[in-house]
Amino acid sequence: MSGDDEPLTPAGRLFQQPQMNQVIHCVIGLKNQIDVDLIKTEIQNSVMLQHPRFTSLMVRDHRGVEHWRPTKIDMDRHFLVINHPVSEDEDEDDESAISEYVSDLCTVSQLSTDKPLWEIHILMVHKCIIFRIHHSLGDGISLMSMLLAGCRKLQDPQALPSISIPNNKPRRTxxxxxxxxxxxxxxxxxxxxxxxxxxxxxxxxxxxxxxxxxxxxxxxxxxxxxxxxxxxxxxxxxxxxxxxxxxxxxxxxxxxxxxxxxxxxxxxxxxxxxxxxxxxxxxxxxxxxxxxxxxxxxxxxxxxxxxxxxxxxxxxxxxxxxxxxxxxxxxxxxxxxxxxxxxxxxxxxxxxxxxxxxxxxxxxxxxxxxxxxxxxxxxxxxEITIGGNPVTFLRANxxxxxxxxxxxxxxxxxxxxxxxxxxxxxxxxxxxxxxxxxxxxxxxxxxxxxxx
Structure with missing residues (x-):
């Protein structure tokens, strides 16, 4: 084990088990055509790559115990740009084509362990970005916070999006x-x-x-x-x-x-x-x-x-x-x-x-x-934007x-x-x-x- 290695948390180890191997998909629809180079630059400069879990490999030691090991990021290996329609049915609308593509990801595609456990699919024809992030990196709240930190309000391009979360603490009698x-x-x-x-x-x-x-x-x-x-x-x-x-x-x-x-x-x-x-x-x-x-x-x-x-x-x-x-x-x-x-x-x-x-x-x-x-x-x-491009929907599975x-x-x-x-x-x-x-x-x- 390297001196820079960090052990996975118990929950992180759980999500590495074959029966619980989970990848979270965040599906983002955009209004305008996607500038791939701009998206790469935004990700490169985002808080996402400031966190060590997104710049580390998942490795196992001689006992089979998982650890995070820092590595250098090759952005091109994390991006999959698809320039053609993802559905064979030419008459299928964007909504159905995106759903079909993501449903296939749910069962047939796991993340490679020879790079940090995240990747981004860009469906150019359908103006859609799909973040694929292994569940061992974080839960829905963590990942939503990370994602939105790279976005800005449509009406105020310098301001972060706001989330209203109720805080209803019962009175303890x-x-x-x-x-x-x-x-x-x-x-x-x-x-x-x-x-x-x-x-x-x-x-x-x-x-x-x-x-x-x-x-x-x-x-x-x-x-x-x-x-x-x-x-x-x-x-x-x-x-x-x-x-x-x-x-x-x-x-x-x-x-x-x-x-x-x-x-x-x-x-x-x-x-x-x-x-x-x-x-x-x-x-x-x-x-x-x-x-x-x-x-x-x-x-x-x-x-x-x-x-x-x-x-x-x-x-x-x-x-x-x-x-x-x-x-x-x-x-x-x-x-x-x-x-x-x-x-x-x-x-x-x-x-x-x-x-x-x-x-x-x-x-x-x-x-x-x-x-x-x-x-x-x-x-x-x-409403929010990514790289100045207005977001039309946010979905997750x-x-x-x-x-x-x-x-x-x-x-x-x-x-x-x-x-x-x-x-x-x-x-x-x-x-x-x-x-x-x-x-x-x-x-x-x-x-x-x-x-x-």
């Missing part, structure tokens, strides 16, 4: 502490049982062991943040996350009505697995500290997992706003608990005592025992998981795009599923408007 302990105990027991043997009932959207190797399709569900705010105003103290989960609950019920019109009884539970950021002050406000090489406690992967159950209800016989009421009750209980913090501590303990292979096995099992994954990353509120359904939402400039990634042999019609989610929000918004 004796009763609240008892409630927190109660829910924490219940949810952690449920979490452990999920890791071991309890699993969701098989439905038309269920995945399982080996499904992470199956071909993928991606569609995008687009939501208006104004519509989501209108819906959340229906219930006092509701949040955008409450609305999002209500939309997912309703949308999945709608889809299952179509795929299993007579096969499910009302109230069947399907469980989502969500990643929760555990940093106290995430976002660009702390970026200067987050990117410092000596702030390893902040940069990297610091998130816990929580289980989010939804319940199937026939969409033609239920009030769409009931999904919101159920979602708020469930998520409020999750917020009152320490489930995400304790799941992080459990994972860290298993990694430290039993090693990454056993931790990878447990993570893989909990994915196989649940039905879908969901993440929600808050993006900038206003990751390598395939044992789930047949993976949902990744990023908000940007008044709208939220949710990438609906599916195993196409199980869910062959992701565009229809995406429309189920969009229609669920519109129906909720219409119901709220009618009640005002």
């Amino acid at each position: 004796f009763w609240n502490i008892l409630v927190t302990l109660f829910f924490s105990f219940i949810f952690v027991i449920q979490f452990i049982l999920r890791c071991l043997w309890i699993r969701d009932r098989k439905t038309a959207i269920s995945g399982g062991s080996g499904v992470d190797l199956w071909p993928r399709k991606i569609a995008t569900a687009t939501f208006s943040l104004e519509h989501m705010k209108t819906v959340k105003a229906y219930i006092p103290n509701a949040t955008i996350n409450d609305v999002l989960f209500a939309v997912i609950s309703s949308g999945i019920s709608r889809y299952l009505d179509f795929r299993e019109p007579n096969g499910l009884r009302d109230g069947v539970q399907l469980t989502g697995l969500a990643m929760v950021n555990l940093r106290k002050q995430p976002g660009l406000q702390e970026l200067s500290n987050l990117m410092k090489s000596n702030s390893g406690a902040r940069w990297g992967n610091k998130f816990g997992m929580i289980l989010l159950p939804i319940y199937y209800h026939r969409s033609n016989s239920s009030d769409p706003l009931e999904y919101l009421k159920r979602a708020k009750v469930m998520i409020d209980r999750k917020k009152q608990s320490l489930e995400s913090h304790l799941s992080y501590k459990i994972g860290d303990f298993v990694m430290s005592t039993l090693g990454p292979k056993f931790a990878s096995l447990l993570n893989y099992r909990i994915l196989c025992n649940t039905t879908f994954t969901i993440s929600n990353v808050v993006g900038p509120q206003e 990751n390598s395939a998981l044992p789930h047949a359904l993976v949902l990744n939402m990023v908000s940007y400039a008044g709208k939220a795009d949710m990438q609906v990634q599916v195993a196409k042999e199980i869910i062959p019609d992701p565009k229809f599923l995406a429309k189920c989610f969009e229609d669920a929000l519109l129906e909720m918004k219409e119901q709220v408007t009618a009640k005002i």
Whole structure:
């Protein structure tokens, strides 16, 4: 081992295991034609290359333990410029062509370990940039902060984008502490049982062991943040996350009505697995500290997992706003608990005592025992530019998981795009599923408007 080598964090080692080898894809649409040389210059001068993890190789010592080893960056090896349409169908629009290209990346393309674990694909014809970054380099919050540090506001080219992140700290009373302990105990027991043997009932959207190797399709569900705010105003103290989960609950019920019109009884539970950021002050406000090489406690992967159950209800016989009421009750209980913090501590303990292979096995099992994954990353509120080129959309997804359904939402400039990634042999019609989610929000918004 070289004297300059730095060991990977426990989470970084986890994401190097074959079953959990994850690459994050950040997909950026641009308004104008892309100047490749300008993008290279922007990346070369960005905070990204000031952080040692983006200028280091991942190497293993004689014991098989992973380390970061500093190396010299060859920018040309990290850029893949594609000058032709990426779809064989000449009539396919940019949206579909980009989705098809990214869905292929989810299963067939890993990052080479003979260079730092990131690369940038530029689809010239489709005016799109795809950042591919290995999950061992950082989580969604870290990488979003890093990416936006190289952007500027469209209306103020000298200003960094701003991210509004609510900080709702509950007031700690004796009763609240008892409630927190109660829910924490219940949810952690449920979490452990999920890791071991309890699993969701098989439905038309269920995945399982080996499904992470199956071909993928991606569609995008687009939501208006104004519509989501209108819906959340229906219930006092509701949040955008409450609305999002209500939309997912309703949308999945709608889809299952179509795929299993007579096969499910009302109230069947399907469980989502969500990643929760555990940093106290995430976002660009702390970026200067987050990117410092000596702030390893902040940069990297610091998130816990929580289980989010939804319940199937026939969409033609239920009030769409009931999904919101159920979602708020469930998520409020999750917020009152320490489930995400304790799941992080459990994972860290298993990694430290039993090693990454056993931790990878447990993570893989909990994915196989649940039905879908969901993440929600808050993006900038206003329009931004990269190298002076206006950004039209921001999206994110990751390598395939044992789930047949993976949902990744990023908000940007008044709208939220949710990438609906599916195993196409199980869910062959992701565009229809995406429309189920969009229609669920519109129906909720219409119901709220009618009640005002």
